[in-house]
Amino acid sequence: MAASAKIRVTPKIIGRLRLASQGLLRGFSSVEECVARMGAIQAQDLASAFWAVGERVPGAGLSRVLESLENGTVVRSWPMRGTLHLVPPQDLRWILAITTERTIRSAAARHRELGIAEADIAVCRDLALERVAGSPGATREELFKIFESAGQTTAAQRGIHLLWILCQNAWLVQGPPAGTAGKALGQQLFVAFDEWIPESNELGREEGIAEFLLTYLQSHGPATLNDFAWWSQIPKTDVRAAHEAIRGQLVELVFQGTSYWLGPEMAALLDDGVPGSRTVLALPGFDEFLLGYTDRSLVLPAEHSQKVVPGGNGVFKRMIVSAGEVVGTWARSGTGRSAAVVPEPFDPQGLPPAAARSFDVQAAKYLKFMAS
DSSP, rough: OOOTTSSSOHHHHHHHHHHHHHSSSSSOHHHHHHHHHSSSSEOSSSHHHHHHHHHTTOOOHHHHHHHHHHSSSSSEEEEETTEEEEEEEEHHHHHHHHHHHHHHHTTHHHHHTTTTTTTHHHHHHHHHHHHHSSOOOHHHHHHHHHHHHHTOOOOTTTTHHHHHHHHHHTTTEEEEHHHHHHHHHHHHEEEHHHHHOOOOOOHHHHHHHHHHHHHHHHOSSSOHHHHHHHHHHHHHHHHHHHHHHHHSEEEEEEETTTTEEEEEEHHHHHHHHHOTTTTTEETTTTTTTHHOOOOOOOTTTTGGHHHGGGOOSSOOOEEETTTTTEEEEEEEESSSGGGGEEEEESSOSSSSSSHHHHHHHHHHHHHHHHHH
16 A cells, blocks of 8 residues: 555554554453453553553553453563563463573673572572462562572562573463552562463464564554564564564554555455544553554654653653654642642643543543542
């Protein structure tokens, strides 16, 4: 499909197509469907991940998203980029089988600095599995004490790296929230992978990469193969081979000489009318709408990028998105009944009146979500 479709393709059109692909216009029917259709949702900051789901599942409240973690219908782990994501439990094992080796290899120098050897990993694995077997799980602090008692220091981030390695190898996984405090702070119990996820889909490496790529392009498209290679940290050679296997299920959109890929249903909107021209959203920090691509310039003008990711430090602020473009940030102030949402638009004149009213609706939706 060329860029000369019935609707003239512009960066904003691509942004609106991404809104549609990501469920930010029509929404998904459940938390589980949302996570499964997205493939993975950035969840380093759990509160942001909760609202990312809330924006995509109409009517869902915070308690409903928490429930999905409590009953294991959604899990939180480190499937790629060394970063926490929400993922479908039945897919986590085969994703890790694809990504773990390269991810751990990238951390090898740090592990040498921390004095983590294969023997240390084996000791901690056995201790952790003995502790969590048949139990509701253990907190990070509990596991650290067990490691320390066996002579395995957990100082200087050594402990969290050991737990990370155990999760990367599918021996442990993060399970239910760790009590009332954990629900507020994002702490979760660590549980035995095989007990928490007793059934997993079985996909080989080539089949798994193709499935992961297809899910990504259908949920994030229009997107490039380079976007997926960065997002998943799967080698580009493997990505190109996987693309050959699934390209018949996708539509190519060429824009400014670059090939973007998306699902047929979303591509059809170029003929039928791309929705979202008046849509205003209050997206969380780290949302896949921006974070899920290596090139973010189509939806975030370069002159404003530092306002969303100050200093390029990897911390993404909450975003105001209007008609498929990031037009500002927002912040939450106060707690309880005094909680409020404060818009910080890039334009010194503020949001246009209609957009400001739409943002107020979004702000109320967010506060209701967090309270329910």
